[in-house]
Amino acid sequence: MSIDQPGPTRAQRRHAQRLLEAHAARAPIAPLTQDDPELTLTDAYAIQSAVIGSRTRDGARVVGRKVGLTSKPMQELLGVGEPDFGVLLDDMAVEDGGAVPLGALLQPRAEAEIAFLMQADVEGPNATAASVLPAIAGALPAIEIIDSRIADWKIGLVDTVADNASSGMFVLGPRLLPLTGLDLRLEGMALWRDDELVDTGAGAAVLGNPLRCVAWLANTLAAYGSGLRAGDVVLAGALHKAVPIAGDEVLRAEFTRLGAVSVRFTTASGDAT
Numbered sequence: 001m002s003i004d005q006p007g008p009t010r011a012q013r014r015h016a017q018r019l020l021e022a023h024a025a026r027a028p029i030a031p032l033t034q035d036d037p038e039l040t041l042t043d044a045y046a047i048q049s050a051v052i053g054s055r056t057r058d059g060a061r062v063v064g065r066k067v068g069l070t071s072k073p074m075q076e077l078l079g080v081g082e083p084d085f086g087v088l089l090d091d092m093a094v095e096d097g098g099a100v101p102l103g104a105l106l107q108p109r110a111e112a113e114i115a116f117l118m119q120a121d122v123e124g125p126n127a128t129a130a131s132v133l134p135a136i137a138g139a140l141p142a143i144e145i146i147d148s149r150i151a152d153w154k155i156g157l158v159d160t161v162a163d164n165a166s167s168g169m170f171v172l173g174p175r176l177l178p179l180t181g182l183d184l185r186l187e188g189m190a191l192w193r194d195d196e197l198v199d200t201g202a203g204a205a206v207l208g209n210p211l212r213c214v215a216w217l218a219n220t221l222a223a224y225g226s227g228l229r230a231g232d233v234v235l236a237g238a239l240h241k242a243v244p245i246a247g248d249e250v251l252r253a254e255f256t257r258l259g260a261v262s263v264r265f266t267t268a269s270g271d272a273t
Contacts, residue, residue: 019149048164094170106148111243119230189255
């Protein structure tokens with residue numbers, strides 16, 4: 001599942017090491033582009049690949065991909081005009097209703113999303129929303145916990161891509177719903193913090209149709225000699241503006257037909273469950 005491209009340069013390896021050390025120490029660093037303003041998007045994906053390569057060599061397993069910056073609010077928040085992608089690892093997964101200690105993260109925010117489970121491989125570069133449909137086993141409700149190793153979220157596209165698209169953890173709901181007869185553009189979502197309604201959204205918020213996010217991902221991966229594989233989880237992007245997490249609280253995302261998914265944040269020490 002690693003992106004098939006030439007090995008990273010010495011500078012790219014140095015940036016990847018900085019991000020790995022920030023992750024391990026739970027200590028954010030200055031933007032990579034502050035020290036190296038000539039970094040390109042190609043550099044950023046090479047750095048991301050080096051980070052993932054290091055983590056998989058340490059025992060983590062790739063379980064899918066995430067598409068980020070697919071909604072207008074998130075693009076406006078970071079001042080970008082295109083999506084990006086990151087890699088999902090098994091040690092990022094949290095059980096539905098599980099607890100996440102804030103000490104395991106740096107500066108977390110949460111997003112309610114639609115997730116897909118692939119049942120067949122998909123290769124770009126000519127994938128479309130219609131062509132990816134038979135390759136998808138179904139959809140699930142999801143919460144992505146984004147996080148940044150870059151201090152104060154001072155990131156542009158290059159910095160967030162290098163930092164694995166600002167990935168942290170993710171939570172999948174308990175029920176996989178087949179897509180037959182399901183128009184995900186109209187799938188509504190309400191996000192609750194404890195008993196307070198925080199935000200709402202719909203599937204059309206992500207590129208107009210969450211299936212377009214899967215197609216975009218397959219086509220973009222093709223440029224890196226890769227693709228989507230059967231068994232992959234794909235997170236299609238936030239349906240609303242990211243919500244900061246700062247204390248003991250429960251977030252619950254309720255979808256029209258996909259059901260609900262929740263996660264509990266705690267200030268206690270320990271590992272996510």
